[in-house]
Amino acid sequence: ETGVTQSPTHLIKTRGQQVTLRCSSQSGHNTVSWYQQALGQGPQFIFQYYREEENGRGNFPPRFSGLQFPNYSSELNVNALELDDSALYLCASSSGGGNYGYTFGSGTRLTVV
């Protein structure tokens, strides 16, 4: 059974640009969530997708958007990048959450300059 894989591992972008981050869910997991982890902070919930629909969103502006595909893989898109968007972006998949926890990928380190 494969885990959650994210690509790329590192990325440098210029302020104002757009970025797409990718995530392949663990086999059998139909729910994917994206988190932003700033330096010294815990992961902050961005949004969650279930069966290709966004079914929950945290306190992030609309320039953060996503997609989930029929194979349950997912993308996170960020438009008009700002310096404060520099962070580790984590993808997590689950088959229902709750007390089963989530399986996280290793993350994409985004640096905006």
Add this chain to the structure above:
Amino acid sequence: DQQVKQNSPSLSVQEGRISILNCDYTNSMFDYFLWYKKYPAEGPTFLISISSIKDKNEDGRFTVFLNKSAKHLSLHIVPSQPGDSAVYFCAADQNSGGYQKVTFGTGTKLQVIP
């Protein structure tokens, strides 16, 4: 509004002794509480969870205690091993309008000294 708080940014423990990591929360609607361990350059790894209706859950060397009246939970690691050195995140899971929303604390860096 930090709903899940880990007030100790770091903790050092001798190998073989007990490690106690603490977490406080403010939202009484959380359904589950979870602990994750994170090594550098890796994503968080799920460690152990506890339902809000329980007060203790044990898995090998790891035990989580929940005190609902105090809105406090703790993770005990006995005996501590050098491989346990990592950042530990406390997290709380809540059904929020049809989806499970997980709120994380800021983490506690545990160092187990050989």
